Amino acid sequence: xxxxxxxxxxxxxxxxxxxxxxxxxxxxxxxxxxxxxxxxxxxxxxxxxxxxxxxxxxxxxxxxxxxxxxxxxxxxxxxxxxxxxxxxxxxxxxxxxxxxxxxxxxxxxxxxxxxxxxxxxxxxxxxxxxxxxxxxxxxxxxxxxxxxxxxxxxxxxxxxxxxxxxxxxxxxxxxxxxxxxxxxxxxxxxxxxxxxxxxxxxxxxxxxxxxxxxxxxxxxxxxxxxxxxxxxxxxxxxxxxxxxxxxxxxxxxxxxxxxxxxxxxxxxxxxxxxxxxxxxxxxxxxxxxxxxxxxxxxxxxxxxxxxxxxxxxxxxxxxxxxxxxxxxxxxxxxxxxxxxxxxxxxxxxxxxx
Amino acid sequence: xxxxxxxxxxxxxxxxxxxxxxxxxxxxxxxxxxxxxxxxxxxxxxxxxxxxxxxxxxxxxxxxxxxxxxxxxxxxxxxxxxxxxxxxxxxxxxxxxxxxxxxxxxxxxxxxxxxxxxxxxxxxxxxxxxxxxxxxxxxxxxxxxxxxxxxxxxxxxxxxxxxxxxxxxxxxxxxxxxxxxxxxxxxxxxxxxxxxxxxxxxxxxxxxxxxxxxxxxxxxxxxxxxxxxxxx
Numbered sequence: 118x119x120x121x122x123x124x125x126x127x128x129x130x131x132x133x134x135x136x137x138x139x140x141x142x143x144x145x146x147x148x149x150x151x152x153x154x155x156x157x158x159x160x161x162x163x164x165x166x167x168x169x170x171x172x173x174x175x176x177x178x179x180x181x182x183x184x185x186x187x188x189x190x191x192x193x194x195x196x197x198x199x200x201x202x203x204x205x206x207x208x209x210x211x212x213x214x215x216x217x218x219x220x221x222x223x224x225x226x227x228x229x230x231x232x233x234x235x236x237x238x239x240x241x242x243x244x245x246x247x248x249x250x251x252x253x254x255x256x257x258x259x260x261x262x263x264x265x266x267x268x269x270x271x272x273x274x275x276x277x278x279x280x281x282x283x284x285x286x287x288x289x290x291x292x293x294x295x296x297x298x299x300x301x302x303x304x305x306x307x308x309x310x311x312x313x314x315x316x317x318x319x320x321x322x323x324x325x326x327x328x329x330x331x332x333x334x335x336x337x338x339x340x341x342x343x344x345x346x347x348x349x350x351x352x353x354x355x356x357x358x359x360x361x362x363x364x365x366x367x368x369x370x371x372x373x374x375x376x377x378x379x380x381x382x383x384x385x386x387x388x389x390x391x392x393x394x395x396x397x398x399x400x401x402x403x404x405x406x407x408x409x410x411x412x413x414x415x416x417x418x419x420x421x422x423x424x425x426x427x428x429x430x431x432x433x434x435x436x437x438x439x440x441x442x443x444x445x446x447x448x449x450x451x452x453x454x455x456x457x458x459x460x461x462x463x464x465x466x467x468x469x470x
Numbered sequence: 471x472x473x474x475x476x477x478x479x480x481x482x483x484x485x486x487x488x489x490x491x492x493x494x495x496x497x498x499x500x501x502x503x504x505x506x507x508x509x510x511x512x513x514x515x516x517x518x519x520x521x522x523x524x525x526x527x528x529x530x531x532x533x534x535x536x537x538x539x540x541x542x543x544x545x546x547x548x549x550x551x552x553x554x555x556x557x558x559x560x561x562x563x564x565x566x567x568x569x570x571x572x573x574x575x576x577x578x579x580x581x582x583x584x585x586x587x588x589x590x591x592x593x594x595x596x597x598x599x600x601x602x603x604x605x606x607x608x609x610x611x612x613x614x615x616x617x618x619x620x621x622x623x624x625x626x627x628x629x630x631x632x633x634x635x636x637x638x639x640x641x642x643x644x645x646x647x648x649x650x651x652x653x654x655x656x657x658x659x660x661x662x663x664x665x666x667x668x669x670x671x672x673x674x675x676x677x678x679x680x681x682x683x684x685x686x687x688x689x690x691x692x693x694x695x696x697x698x699x700x701x702x
Binding site: 119120123124126127128380383384385386387388389390391393464465 | 521524526527547549550551552553554555557559561565567568569570574578581582609
């Protein structure tokens with residue numbers, strides 16, 4: 118560690134440039150990770166808020182909630198307790214005079230079931246009539262206010278915003294919550310339709326007909342349009358960046374080690390154990406990575422202060438810590454080759470003449 | 471007992487037509503309190519001789535005994551330990567760690583070899599004798615060739631070695647410093663009972679040596695033995 122610190126302090130420019138490059142890569146990894154988490158969150162915010170274990174829906178629709186429907190006659194009359202809640206879903210376009218048009222997702226829920234009871238409203242109140250809705254707070258960010266009259270799709274009647282709820286996005290679209298009767302009206306369904314699916318706090322639910330199937334909520338999330346592909350893309354990019362950081366560290370340390378081999382040879386000739394010199398290279402790598410993590414974190418914090426609203430960024434510190442640990446491990450792997458080189462340096466190279 | 475003893479040492483490099491016989495049946499020993507100079511032209515095998523004596527290189531055949539330890543029977547780790555604790559090397563080039571100040575060259579030794587280095591008083595004497603007391607805050611790149619050489623000598627002596635092996639230790643020194651370094655090596659040998667081997671072109675150092683060997687085409691021969699007192 119002593120040699121590593123002394124060398125870095127002595128060669129400030131050289132190591133400063135290396136740390137700068139590592140910091141930028143780590144900064145990029147942090148931002149990508151946070152955007153990935155943010156984006157994944159915007160896919161599942163509403164679902165996370167429902168706090169359910171399973172979803173029972175039409176088994177022929179390939180887990181597409183919009184395409185699923187559940188008939189009232191298929192729901193056992195004694196089923197509804199605190200664990201089950203019917204939900205109706207329809208993609209919507211919300212318009213209001215003087216306001217921005219917003220693509221959104223309408224959810225019809227039953228006022229007697231847990232989804233309604235658990236719906237957290239940050240301002241205003243919950244809906245009690247079929248022409249009232251609670252909307253995601255991003256509507257408020259776009260200028261919508263309590264009491265605003267809105268038009269949904271081509272439905273003739275207007276709805277009134279009676280409440281705002283935080284973190285209610287589904288598949289990146291902001292959610293609206295209203296009654297199941299409004300959901301039926303928006304779809305043009307008769308009153309025999311109960312909803313799109315039944316959410317349950319239990320692992321599965323059996324409806325009267327075999328046309329339905331229960332899925333774990335994670336299975337449902339993974340089948341959200343674009344969700345898995347998006348996550349895979351981000352994971353691929355993050356892993357790729359980590360591999361780049363490994364190569365970068367390995368190459369830099371290797372070059373620096375090759376340049377310093379005569380010095381290491383002299384030290385070996387003087388009897389300094391190879392293990393101690395290899396340890397020095399590993400220490401250098403750890404110092405470079407830790408410095409990179411430190412400056413990368415500072416850059417991320419600075420970016421956060423100037424980040425425009427609307428970019429889905431979520432800083433998950435335990436995850437960022439894990440990513441940092443991953444980068445540190447990559448750095449140690451990167452230091453392995455130069456450390457090996459040093460451990461095999463022939464002291465004879467230190468003898469001139 | 472000799473500090474270093476070489477018995478029937480042969481060293482060959484390469485094989486077949488490319489084989490070079492660098493050292494031929496070399497027998498040598500140096501005792502405590504003795505300053506030995508080994509002289510010879512370039513390519514005569516001086517450096518190979520020095521590296522074998524110091525346990526850096528192994529001979530093709532023959533035995534190397536350092537402080538009673540047969541190097542042939544020691545593994546790499548044991549040789550490292552021996553070099554670190556018993557041998558002080560003064561090498562021709564790259565003697566110092568470029569990113570450590572002069573004072574840190576010594577504190578680094580303290581970190582690796584935590585005990586039995588020279589005490590502070592003796593260390594100050596060495597620095598003063600070599601005229602490098604005022605260079606402690608400088609980096610090797612800020613030193614002249616002569617200063618670098620003197621710091622390297624101090625570095626070798628700092629571990630309080632039983633034997634000092636020096637490869638052209640006065641190569642970059644002016645005449646006055648050559649005399650001072652020569653006298654210092656002699657005093658170190660005679661007063662501190664160290665065994666010192668100087669491999670050198672510098673005839674001026676011969677004046678300080680107790681024994682002078684010549685190495686020519688890989689053969690070591692005794693040129694002069696000034697005192698029988700310490701010569702085996």
